[in-house]
Amino acid sequence: MPSVKVTSQDVARLAGVSQPTVSRVFTPGVKVSKAMEDKVRRAADELGYRPNTLARSLITGQSMTIGLIVAYFDNPFYVEALEKMSRALKDKGYNIMIFMAANHAGDVDQVVHDLLDHQVDGIILASVSTSSALTERLHEEGVPLILFNRGHEDKSLSAVTSANTAGGRKVAEFLLAGGHKRIAHISGWQGASTGRDRCAGFAKALKEKGAEPHAIVDGLFSREAAAAATRSFFATGESPDAIFVGNDHMAFAVIEVLKGELGLAIGQEVSVVGYDDVAMSAWPSFDLTTVRQPANRMVDAIVSQLVAQIEGRATEPRQIEIDGPLIVRGSARKPEGWVA
Amino acid sequence: MPSVKVTSQDVARLAGVSQPTVSRVFTPGVKVSKAMEDKVRRAADELGYRPNTLARSLITGQSMTIGLIVAYFDNPFYVEALEKMSRALKDKGYNIMIFMAANHAGDVDQVVHDLLDHQVDGIILASVSTSSALTERLHEEGVPLILFNRGHEDKSLSAVTSANTAGGRKVAEFLLAGGHKRIAHISGWQGASTGRDRCAGFAKALKEKGAEPHAIVDGLFSREAAAAATRSFFATGESPDAIFVGNDHMAFAVIEVLKGELGLAIGQEVSVVGYDDVAMSAWPSFDLTTVRQPANRMVDAIVSQLVAQIEGRATEPRQIEIDGPLIVRGSARKPEGWVA
DNA sequence: AATAGACTTGAATACGTATTCACCGCTGCT
DNA sequence: AGCAGCGGTGAATACGTATTCAAGTCTATT
Secondary structure (H helix, E strand, O other), X not given: OOOOOOOHHHHHHHHOOOHHHHHHHOOOOXXXXXXXXXXXXXXXXXXXXXXXXXXXXXXXXXXXXXXXXEOOOOOHHHHHHHHHHXXXXXXXXXXXXXXXXXXXXXXXXXXXXXXXXXXOOEEEEEOOOOOHHHHHHHHHHOOOEEEEOOOOOOOOOEEEEEOHHHHHHHHHHHHHHOOOOOEEEEEOOOOOHHHHHHHHHHHHHHHHOOOOOOEEEEOOOOHHHHHHHHHHHOOOXXXXXXXXXXXXXXXXXXHHHHHHHOOOOEOOOEEEEEEEOOHHHHOOOOOOEEEEOOHHHHHHHHXXXXXXXXXOOOOOOOEEEEOOOEEOXXXXXXXXXXXX | OOOOOOOHHHHHHHHOOOHHHHHHXXXXXXXXXXXXXXXXXXXXXXXXXXXXXXXXXXXXXXXOEEEEEEOOOOOHHHHHHHHHHHHHHHHOOOEEEEEEOOOOHHHHHHHHHHHHHOOOOEEXXXXXXXXXXXXXXXXXXXXXXXEEOOOOOOOOOEEEEEOHHHHHHHHHHHHHHOOOOOEXXXXXXXXXXXXXXXXXXXXXXXXXXXXXXXXXXXXXXXXXXXHHHHHHHHHOOOOOOEEEEOOHHHHHHHHHHHHHHOOOOEOOOEEEEEEEOOHHHHOOOOOOEEEEOXXXXXXXXXXXXXXXXXXXXXXXXXXXXXXXXXXXXXXXXXXXXOOO
């Protein structure tokens, strides 16, 4: 283990300048004469010097690191978002430290403390929520936290979501226009605003048109729960002619039960609509009609809001809702004369 | 921005002890008298003190951070692995800093340098490879790097893979035993050892049995390329009666083309075998026969090898191969009298 | 020609912690 | 009682960098 640590001191010695001069050369936005810069860079290259980020962070108070907390990656929407966030933040000079946390407040709070110990400049919570005791602490420390794809009753918290209520409404209107009479809903987890809002928008729109849901069951964002709910719908009494599922991930399980176990023709005998428009929704096996959550725009929004808060430009918290269109594919019967 | 940074100095002052004593209380494995410990902990709790990891790392030279570089998450196998790695490393006290890198040496090398600047204690390269100039530099710095799911001709590099050659062989033998006569292969990217080894094991086993591949096309680990290859197989001449696909992710696309576009009955008119056994392979829509890559054991192996190298216990690089069974499902015709 | 001023550079210091070393009091032995 | 030895604490220092401040050089202005 040779362990040849090259410091700015070493470079300074070789270049015949002082350590601060070396530091200045590697600090963007600081004036150094051309002659000095050349000497220093030459020496640095020769030694293979690169600034120690830890030492830099210690003194600047900026770690250029963002903590990302996520509960699970079963839902590919979060995978897609992670990938985009990573690239977007890197463009702005930030790196991501990632943590998996179980989705209960205790675990999340523990993880947030871990992140604070690492002096992260900001925190993104994806698919999890947190306690208000913690958000207060964060506010004191001046570390911004933003929720991704989750809302929060505490409006002092910034959050980026899609327009879930409007999305649920779109689905209801589309299915009603398609002439469906018994529309069931396998909702997203009711412990999450995302699940609640989609459900609420859907139910409200039905009511306004004088209809009411055939049935509503909490699918808990789980394939197994969604599959079980689907079976229960067809076990007794009148069966639904359409099912709105709280996200695509569950919708795939629903489709498999309908097609494989019950032998129903999707889009003809029964309609299915999802939410998210993950890449798989476009696969021929599923061909899922769904509400698009524009991951690109959501990520852009959360990154720019987070960076603005870090840099002190945005001091006010914001709740940002990104609207997404209904993507019509073959899994649900289209209304008469429907035009894309 | 109140920014109430509490330091060990503050705690020391309140507790009426020296700063080193505070440090000792928070450093595992250092002796402190019970009386001191109590005083310090009480003061620390009152102030809400938590040690600054950056400052600690600067002096110990241990950042307790692992850099993870990955090219893409299209293949869910890597998502699964990421999740498990995160949890496994956390159990050992390490955190993950994640980077996305394009899969060419230049980009990867750039990212590795970024990681070194952050003083990571170790680096995991998943689904990407690197230049030998870089590995030498890493060796000098004493930072271990391990490849995940990729081999490397340079045997001074540690790597964890599944037994790809043996896996390819298993598939060939299974398909031959099933009476298939025209076995085609859509390989994994031939620029990666994973793709090459599976292909080589497959081809070698065929040859030993006096058979030869119906056709071999590089699927580049891409759905589109795999779909195109499938179409080409059935466009002219004699069509294959079985296709071994280099990973599950591509196999799903192959199945969709065979079923949806060509109207073939999977498992009867044509057999498909994949590689990885990602969760989706068990979904009824695909029901894919495939070689399991045991993510759990692969992750356990890479984590323990990496930590051993970091702690200086394992100085020798190791190439670890984890064997995985063929998981027989419905996508390929089973040999006569096959027993699970 | 003299001086105000703009620019650069180096010396000193700070960031928050872990660790070395000297020192202290105490126990236990002869 | 005296001394070796041990466990525990504080003073000083180190980690590698960014930043403040004073001092220095050089240009431009009167």
